[in-house]
Amino acid sequence: MLERLAARAPVPVFVAMGRDRAPAVERLLRNADIDVTATPRHASILLVAGRVRDSDQAYLDRLHDQLPHPRATFWWGDEQGDDVDEARRAASSDDPVVALRVLYRNLISGAHASETHRLADEPPAPWRGKGDHGQGGEGMMGGVPYGRMMPMPPTPDIRDGLTLDVYTTQIGPFMPYWPAGLVLEVTFQGDVIQSAEVVNPTYPPRDVDRVPFDHLLHETTALAQIERARAAHHLVCIARLLSLVGLPTLSRRAQILAARVRANETIAIAPLRKAAARSGLKAALAPGLGRIDDRLARELGGPVQRAAGHAIDHRSDNPTYTRLDFTPVMQTQSDCRARLAQWFDEAEQALALVSAAPDAMIDHGALIEAPWAHRAPPIDYRVTELLPGLEWSEALLVLNSFDSAALCRMAPLEAP
Amino acid sequence: MTPIVLTMTWVAFLLGMAWYIAVLDGLWAAAREGRQPRAPLANPLYRCATILRQQSNLTEAPDLLNWRLAPALYAGLAGTGVALVPFSSASVLADLEVGIVWWGAVEALTVVVVFLHGWSANSQLGLIGAYRYVAIGLPVMLISMFVLIAAALPAESLAVPKIIESQHELWNVIRQPLGLPLFLLLGLSLSFRGPFNYADSADLADGTASEISGAARLVWEFARLAMLVATAAMAATVFLGGYLGPVLPGPLWLLLKTAVVLVLLVALSHLFARISPSRMLTLIWIVLMPLAFIDLVWAGLVAL
Numbered sequence: 001m002l003e004r005l006a007a008r009a010p011v012p013v014f015v016a017m018g019r020d021r022a023p024a025v026e027r028l029l030r031n032a033d034i035d036v037t038a039t040p041r042h043a044s045i046l047l048v049a050g051r052v053r054d055s056d057q058a059y060l061d062r063l064h065d066q067l068p069h070p071r072a073t074f075w076w077g078d079e080q081g082d083d084v085d086e087a088r089r090a091a092s093s094d095d096p097v098v099a100l101r102v103l104y105r106n107l108i109s110g111a112h113a114s115e116t117h118r119l120a121d122e123p124p125a126p127w128r129g130k131g132d133h134g135q136g137g138e139g140m141m142g143g144v145p146y147g148r149m150m151p152m153p154p155t156p157d158i159r160d161g162l163t164l165d166v167y168t169t170q171i172g173p174f175m176p177y178w179p180a181g182l183v184l185e186v187t188f189q190g191d192v193i194q195s196a197e198v199v200n201p202t203y204p205p206r207d208v209d210r211v212p213f214d215h216l217l218h219e220t221t222a223l224a225q226i227e228r229a230r231a232a233h234h235l236v237c238i239a240r241l242l243s244l245v246g247l248p249t250l251s252r253r254a255q256i257l258a259a260r261v262r263a264n265e266t267i268a269i270a271p272l273r274k275a276a277a278r279s280g281l282k283a284a285l286a287p288g289l290g291r292i293d294d295r296l297a298r299e300l301g302g303p304v305q306r307a308a309g310h311a312i313d314h315r316s317d318n319p320t321y322t323r324l325d326f327t328p329v330m331q332t333q334s335d336c337r338a339r340l341a342q343w344f345d346e347a348e349q350a351l352a353l354v355s356a357a358p359d360a361m362i363d364h365g366a367l368i369e370a371p372w373a374h375r376a377p378p379i380d381y382r383v384t385e386l387l388p389g390l391e392w393s394e395a396l397l398v399l400n401s402f403d404s405a406a407l408c409r410m411a412p413l414e415a416p
Numbered sequence: 417m418t419p420i421v422l423t424m425t426w427v428a429f430l431l432g433m434a435w436y437i438a439v440l441d442g443l444w445a446a447a448r449e450g451r452q453p454r455a456p457l458a459n460p461l462y463r464c465a466t467i468l469r470q471q472s473n474l475t476e477a478p479d480l481l482n483w484r485l486a487p488a489l490y491a492g493l494a495g496t497g498v499a500l501v502p503f504s505s506a507s508v509l510a511d512l513e514v515g516i517v518w519w520g521a522v523e524a525l526t527v528v529v530v531f532l533h534g535w536s537a538n539s540q541l542g543l544i545g546a547y548r549y550v551a552i553g554l555p556v557m558l559i560s561m562f563v564l565i566a567a568a569l570p571a572e573s574l575a576v577p578k579i580i581e582s583q584h585e586l587w588n589v590i591r592q593p594l595g596l597p598l599f600l601l602l603g604l605s606l607s608f609r610g611p612f613n614y615a616d617s618a619d620l621a622d623g624t625a626s627e628i629s630g631a632a633r634l635v636w637e638f639a640r641l642a643m644l645v646a647t648a649a650m651a652a653t654v655f656l657g658g659y660l661g662p663v664l665p666g667p668l669w670l671l672l673k674t675a676v677v678l679v680l681l682v683a684l685s686h687l688f689a690r691i692s693p694s695r696m697l698t699l700i701w702i703v704l705m706p707l708a709f710i711d712l713v714w715a716g717l718v719a720l
Binding site: 176 | 445449458470548613619690692694
């Protein structure tokens with residue numbers, strides 16, 4: 001009975017995002033048959049989407065062992081070895097939803113055996129707890145995990161001067177709402193970040209919306225294709241922020257709109273924007289949160305630069321666009337709010353351009369502004385410099401107010 | 417009602433209303449996303465089965481006693497809250513002279529239990545959720561006590577049945593218009609939903625619930641819904657006259673009023689974005705707390 005009922009539920013899946021797979025995984029987020037969980041503890045299937053760095057294998061194993069039984073791993077991509085059976089893999093071009101559902105059904109009926117631990121079940125450090133409930137050391141301080149003395153911070157909290165216990169932990173590389181591949185060592189006091197160091201950089205961005213831009217290098221391409229890709233990219237970025245401020249249904253709506261734009265359907269973004277505004281989206285992003293200096297904005301380029309008040313856009317110099325009276329949209333504040341408004345404005349402008357000139361073509365080789373930051377060598381400005389002093393929720397908002405190309409440039413590996 | 421019938425009614429009310437919220441959540445989400453709902457009536461049952469089918473896991477060196485007890489205590493507190501609500505003039509499971517004080521204890525202990533749940537798992541994201549919940553939960557509790565004391569003033573009693581009886585002429589929602597909206601915010605905070613979800617939010621990978629699975633998770637998720645039911649039933653009782661109403665029997669009136677309040681609570685939890693904890697604290701202390709105090713002073717002056 002329990003099995004039969006469970007088999008009809010959405011498949012609980014935790015996604016470990018590897019290289020190249022972010023846009024494809026967005027399809028899963030929109031599917032009502034799949035429940036993408038926020039934690040591996042709530043999932044039955046670990047979906048490894050794309051190639052994972054060798055150095056991230058240990059993180060993946062730890063993640064795997066956190067899934068409750070019955071559990072299975074599903075590989076989505078073209079890189080898995082022959083040792084993975086057909087039931088647990090799908091090629092990158094395939095839609096894995098049906099395969100996931102079959103695997104899940106077999107898993108809960110017992111037809112597919114639950115996977116055993118990959119790592120030895122032993123603590124990474126000896127436990128020295130002495131309290132009745134294993135809560136650590138002795139006395140009023142009680143100790144912290146692993147029974148060490150409670151380490152008091154060398155300096156008061158950088159936000160309000162309160163002295164709380166500090167703790168350092170690694171975050172990433174497969175955390176939801178976290179740049180894929182990025183591992184930071186973060187020191188907290190309460191929920192405020194005191195410092196952060198890059199342990200592993202983000203995976204290089206590979207965006208499905210890049211296709212028409214690559215196409216343009218060799219062939220004449222429709223303006224509509226270019227601008228639809230821009231709108232879809234921005235909608236996906238908007239969806240992440242909406243989800244983070246506790247508006248998951250609007251986030252899904254943005255994801256659905258992105259999919260419809262890619263499928264050449266006519267959509268309107270204004271209702272989504274209005275609904276988000278009515279929900280208090282502006283209040284959820286404090287003014288000045290995530291503000292970056294002018295130098296960094298210029299170096300990152302793209303929408304980040306325009307959100308800082310620089311009307312620099314290659315489309316201004318293209319004759320097809322000038323015939324349409326194209327003027328770059330921009331903001332002035334260069335903070336999270338401004339970057340979000342920039343995404344909304346540019347997505348709406350892109351769709352207006354499509355409506356104004358549905359048949360316009362752009363000559364091959366033309367330099368057209370991409371929807372993301374410049375792809376260039378890492379710049380001397382660490383993403384970690386943005387985070388200290390922020391609450392955890394604010395830090396995630398700041399990280400997700402940049403596109404993946406910008407983050408990739410700002411989180412290079414620390415020099416040894 | 418005999419004690420057995422009353423107890424069965426109490427259980428059915430809790431379970432039925434929890435299921436009702438889960439259905440409302442599904443319908444609301446589908447409508448807002450612009451898609452067809454997926455088996456809206458049965459989906460909550462499917463999800464329960466999925467969770468139950470999963471193993472109850474362990475973290476490394478948790479405070480196991482508190483970790484396992486917290487979901488049960490939370491559900492117990494919700495149940496205790498509903499027990500204070502009279503289904504009719506002669507049907508109340510916990511008929512206490514100090515019912516409002518008892519409800520205050522439910523609120524205070526909820527803060528303790530949620531903190532324990534996040535802390536005892538020995539996990540950083542759960543701990544952050546626990547810290548945040550205490551910071552937000554405590555001042556919201558103060559707001560709630562102000563508005564409840566205000567509602568008790570016309571009845572000159574802290575007993576819930578007497579507060580209902582004092583609303584024969586006029587419901588408290590009319591007499592004290594600030595009370596119900598402020599109390600609804602408490603409902604969102606006690607069950608950490610929508611704009612008040614600081615304990616189990618997505619940015620913390622489900623926060624205090626990030627490490628639980630299996631039966632413990634099912635109890636925790638049920639307790640969150642049950643606590644919302646308790647708040648809605650208490651709101652319907654204290655501000656909307658509870659079982660009072662013409663034609664229909666008293667229990668049905670309570671059911672209808674609770675159902676309407678739950679629609680409001682579900683809508684609020686889907687409609688509003690969550691602001692950062694520090695900004696929420698500012699909003700609570702600078703805006704909501706003075707409003708609650710005005711509500712209390714207003715009720716006091718009217719009672720004089």
